[in-house]
Amino acid sequence: MVTETNTPGLRAREKAIAEQFIGGFPWIMVIWPLVNTSLWLALWPLVMTGALPLWAGFLIATVNMTAAYLPSHEAQHHIIVPEGSRWHWFNEFIGWYALIPMFAPLTVLRVTHFEHHRHTNDPLLDPDIPMAANSAWAAIGRALVKGQPRHDRYGMTLQRLGTSGAKTASLHAMLAKAVQYSMLAALAWSGHALEALLLWWLPLKIGLVYINFYLSWAPHRPMTGRGRYKDTRAFSSFFGNIGSSGMQYHIIHHLYPTIPLNRHPAAFRALRPILEERGCDLGGL
Amino acid sequence: MRVVGFLFGLGPILFGVGFLAPVIAAAITASGLDAPAGLSAVQFGLLTGIILGVIARQRRTWLW
Numbered sequence: 001m002v003t004e005t006n007t008p009g010l011r012a013r014e015k016a017i018a019e020q021f022i023g024g025f026p027w028i029m030v031i032w033p034l035v036n037t038s039l040w041l042a043l044w045p046l047v048m049t050g051a052l053p054l055w056a057g058f059l060i061a062t063v064n065m066t067a068a069y070l071p072s073h074e075a076q077h078h079i080i081v082p083e084g085s086r087w088h089w090f091n092e093f094i095g096w097y098a099l100i101p102m103f104a105p106l107t108v109l110r111v112t113h114f115e116h117h118r119h120t121n122d123p124l125l126d127p128d129i130p131m132a133a134n135s136a137w138a139a140i141g142r143a144l145v146k147g148q149p150r151h152d153r154y155g156m157t158l159q160r161l162g163t164s165g166a167k168t169a170s171l172h173a174m175l176a177k178a179v180q181y182s183m184l185a186a187l188a189w190s191g192h193a194l195e196a197l198l199l200w201w202l203p204l205k206i207g208l209v210y211i212n213f214y215l216s217w218a219p220h221r222p223m224t225g226r227g228r229y230k231d232t233r234a235f236s237s238f239f240g241n242i243g244s245s246g247m248q249y250h251i252i253h254h255l256y257p258t259i260p261l262n263r264h265p266a267a268f269r270a271l272r273p274i275l276e277e278r279g280c281d282l283g284g285l
Numbered sequence: 286m287r288v289v290g291f292l293f294g295l296g297p298i299l300f301g302v303g304f305l306a307p308v309i310a311a312a313i314t315a316s317g318l319d320a321p322a323g324l325s326a327v328q329f330g331l332l333t334g335i336i337l338g339v340i341a342r343q344r345r346t347w348l349w
Binding site: 144145148149150151174177181182184185188189193194196197201 | 289293296297299300303304306307308310311312315341342345346347348
């Protein structure tokens with residue numbers, strides 16, 4: 001078995017290959033949230049004026065929710081425009097705008113996601129560890145449990161960190177939750193209860209189960225492996241790479257977080273011999 | 286900060302009153318059913334929303 005320490009040449013080769021896939025402007029990750037969030041916002045007048053039936057709005061909103069997270073994930077890693085650029089504000093704009101349907105602050109997701117990278121599968125420190133499960137059905141159950149009052153780890157993670165960034169994120173989280181539920185209540189009590197339920201609340205709950213399943217659980221299952229080449233795996237999804245939000249090749253993201261999502265398949269193919277040599281779980285891909 | 290913490294601690298009850306109650310009332314009205322015990326749809330929604338909210342707060346879950 002090769003290890004990280006006994007094969008410095010292997011690591012250098014791996015890095016040289018990976019660096020070929022870093023950089024460039026990921027147009028798809030800019031167009032995607034602009035279309036997705038704008039479409040979700042447009043559902044409200046379309047449904048309220050009767051131009052679109054509520055059931056159709058519900059189906060579209062559910063797709064919108066499942067697609068809302070990924071562009072923000074690219075922004076969390078400063079992939080759209082790197083830090084230090086005079087255009088970095090655009091990276092942040094895309095990150096925030098993508099998350100409007102989920103009403104989640106970019107700051108919260110960035111801080112907690114970086115903790116996930118630092119402590120992947122650590123039972124105490126990984127904010128995504130509540131998704132640990134041995135089977136797909138158990139993972140769906142975990143996602144439902146995670147959505148229950150005071151069951152997620154993100155607030156606890158922000159409190160533990162206690163940095164100025166974490167404090168700002170905590171404030172954003174509280175404000176977002178208060179504003180979101182005030183808006184839901186205002187909609188519901190002003191005669192739009194079913195629209196609030198079927199265009200926002202229920203699609204969000206369904207979307208979060210999907211996101212937690214494919215982004216938190218599937219690439220890390222059963223969430224016990226530790227170490228650079230063991231904590232994340234490749235896998236073959238029944239719904240394909242697009243249907244699983246590009247997560248089949250998530251191992252590439254954990255090795256090189258700034259490679260854009262749309263380049264993961266090509267990077268995986270290029271790095272495959274090295275990953276095999278490292279003994280990574282490639283899930284039959 | 287304590288006030289904010291207290292309000293967030295009441296989250297499930299506020300959710301029951303603020304969102305669940307009007308959703309239940311709207312569902313009853315949309316389905317053409319009558320609320321039981323001579324209550325209006327809104328009264329039944331509020332009663333159910335508050336009860337479920339209190340239970341969810343105590344048990345920390347809406348599901349079991």
